[in-house]
Amino acid sequence: MNQQIDKAIEFSQVSYYDGSLQILKNITGFFRKGKITTLVGPSGAGKTTLFRLCNGLISPTQGNITVNAKDINQYDPTELRRNVGLALQSATMLSGTVYDNLKLPRTLAGEMLTEEEAEILLTKVGLDKDMLKRKVTDLSGGQRQKVSIARTLVNRPEILLLDEITSSLDRVSRDDIEKLIERINKEFGVTIIWITHNLNQAIQIGDDTWVMMKGELVEYGPSSLLLEPKDQRVKQFVEGEIK
Amino acid sequence: MSFLTLSLALVFVLIPLFLSKTLKLGLEKDTIIATIRSIIQLLAVGYVLTFVFAADHFIYILLMIILMITAATHNARKKGATIRGITWKLVITFVFVEALTQGILIGFKITPAEAQYIIPISGMVIGNSMVLSILFLNRFTAEIESRRDETELILSLGGTPKQAIHYSLITAIKASLIPIVESQKTIGLVQLPGMMSGQIIAGADPIQAVQFQLLILFLLLTTAAVTSIMLGFLSYPTLFNTRMQLLK
Ligand SMILES: Nc1ncnc2c1ncn2[C@@H]1O[C@H](COP(=O)(O)OP(=O)(O)OP(=O)(O)O)[C@@H](O)[C@H]1O
Numbered sequence A: 001m002n003q004q005i006d007k008a009i010e011f012s013q014v015s016y017y018d019g020s021l022q023i024l025k026n027i028t029g030f031f032r033k034g035k036i037t038t039l040v041g042p043s044g045a046g047k048t049t050l051f052r053l054c055n056g057l058i059s060p061t062q063g064n065i066t067v068n069a070k071d072i073n074q075y076d077p078t079e080l081r082r083n084v085g086l087a088l089q090s091a092t093m094l095s096g097t098v099y100d101n102l103k104l105p106r107t108l109a110g111e112m113l114t115e116e117e118a119e120i121l122l123t124k125v126g127l128d129k130d131m132l133k134r135k136v137t138d139l140s141g142g143q144r145q146k147v148s149i150a151r152t153l154v155n156r157p158e159i160l161l162l163d164e165i166t167s168s169l170d171r172v173s174r175d176d177i178e179k180l181i182e183r184i185n186k187e188f189g190v191t192i193i194w195i196t197h198n199l200n201q202a203i204q205i206g207d208d209t210w211v212m213m214k215g216e217l218v219e220y221g222p223s224s225l226l227l228e229p230k231d232q233r234v235k236q237f238v239e240g241e242i243k
Numbered sequence B: 001m002s003f004l005t006l007s008l009a010l011v012f013v014l015i016p017l018f019l020s021k022t023l024k025l026g027l028e029k030d031t032i033i034a035t036i037r038s039i040i041q042l043l044a045v046g047y048v049l050t051f052v053f054a055a056d057h058f059i060y061i062l063l064m065i066i067l068m069i070t071a072a073t074h075n076a077r078k079k080g081a082t083i084r085g086i087t088w089k090l091v092i093t094f095v096f097v098e099a100l101t102q103g104i105l106i107g108f109k110i111t112p113a114e115a116q117y118i119i120p121i122s123g124m125v126i127g128n129s130m131v132l133s134i135l136f137l138n139r140f141t142a143e144i145e146s147r148r149d150e151t152e153l154i155l156s157l158g159g160t161p162k163q164a165i166h167y168s169l170i171t172a173i174k175a176s177l178i179p180i181v182e183s184q185k186t187i188g189l190v191q192l193p194g195m196m197s198g199q200i201i202a203g204a205d206p207i208q209a210v211q212f213q214l215l216i217l218f219l220l221l222t223t224a225a226v227t228s229i230m231l232g233f234l235s236y237p238t239l240f241n242t243r244m245q246l247l248k
């Protein structure tokens, strides 16, 4: 048996600059395949930027990223992006209906998404079936985020990047999403990386956690590390968040 | 018309200058520059045309067209400064539009292959193409900026750059074509087109002037559509890199 850990995404000495501004600093680490990893850290730490790198929307200025042990640049960008699904916190919608948005990934691939399939997806993310024909402009922030997750799931990604999905959700929706994340992970073996501001959730649901600050990966390991952080900065951050 | 009577026409420049001053519109400087430029440029063109018609040689026609395309490119490129290689894309577009329209006109013997026809028609075609390029580039660059999120959303879901930019491209093409299509609907009702008016004043038969104007109108519609679409399809790939990432 190969004792090596199965890595979904691995970073080695990854830095990202926006012009002369360094946004990510020498990130080295990996996300375990088939697990739920939470990504936490103060605003502006570079979490969203890290996701954009994984989905191939941007490339590292320095360092390498591998997805399933293959260099990210070896993938066809469209194939990579379908396989490493991204649902951003902004939950950008194209104008039109919820159905139009759910169809989008299939339309882009020249395929169809039936209304039945779309309805199943909606119920999966905890939305009502008859939302399908609603205009996206009529949705609440939480509903948009759910539609955004459903839309990303249409591509059946092997790795799912969820950006701060719960921050604009109420308690009930948050529980829905929690259950959804666990189900996607357990039933389909999808690797999930989840940016959250809720540390209790991170401890409860995450197998692993990454703590990022000012563009650096400060501490990572099993989620329980949030209970007893070694790094002084992480300690302060955790105390500030949990209280 | 003598130069003396023409100088009396400067009264028509004094009126807007006066209005701009009293109403503090701040347009005096631009008005004066525009007036001086138009006098110099048009007079120069007049003398050059006299020479070209008299010389009656193909090379001079070609030189005139090159000059027009150079000037049009110079004017339009500022609007597309954010698009890499915009200068050459404009040149290619103008050359193509010019070749297409003259090819059809001369090929089908609609107009004779003479300087007297080729030069003014080329001027209108290239001038129109330039205006369209500016309208298109203005709108396209604005659309790209305001739709960055949507463009990246489509990319992030596995769309190609072409799919990602499609909406911005179509919107900009449509928007740039609206003014010309709209103005053609009311043409003749509200205003007589400049060229036709000019011909009638110079003593041409109105019906012949109308026929000629119609030809020009159709020509300009083709020019407009071809310009926007061609420029659009030449431009959008430079917004992305080979990794299908939207550049800043
Ligand atoms: N497109 C961009 N252009 C310039 N700077 C950017 C851009 N995107 C992000 N940044 C900068 O990069 C840094 C990291 O941003 P990022 O969005 O990755 O942080 P984050 O951890 O996701 O924050 P938040 O928790 O607020 O979402 C910030 O300083 C931000 O200002």
Ligand SMILES: [Mg+2]
Pocket (backbone or CB within 6 Å): A047, A048, A049, A089, A163
């Ligand atoms: Mg973020």
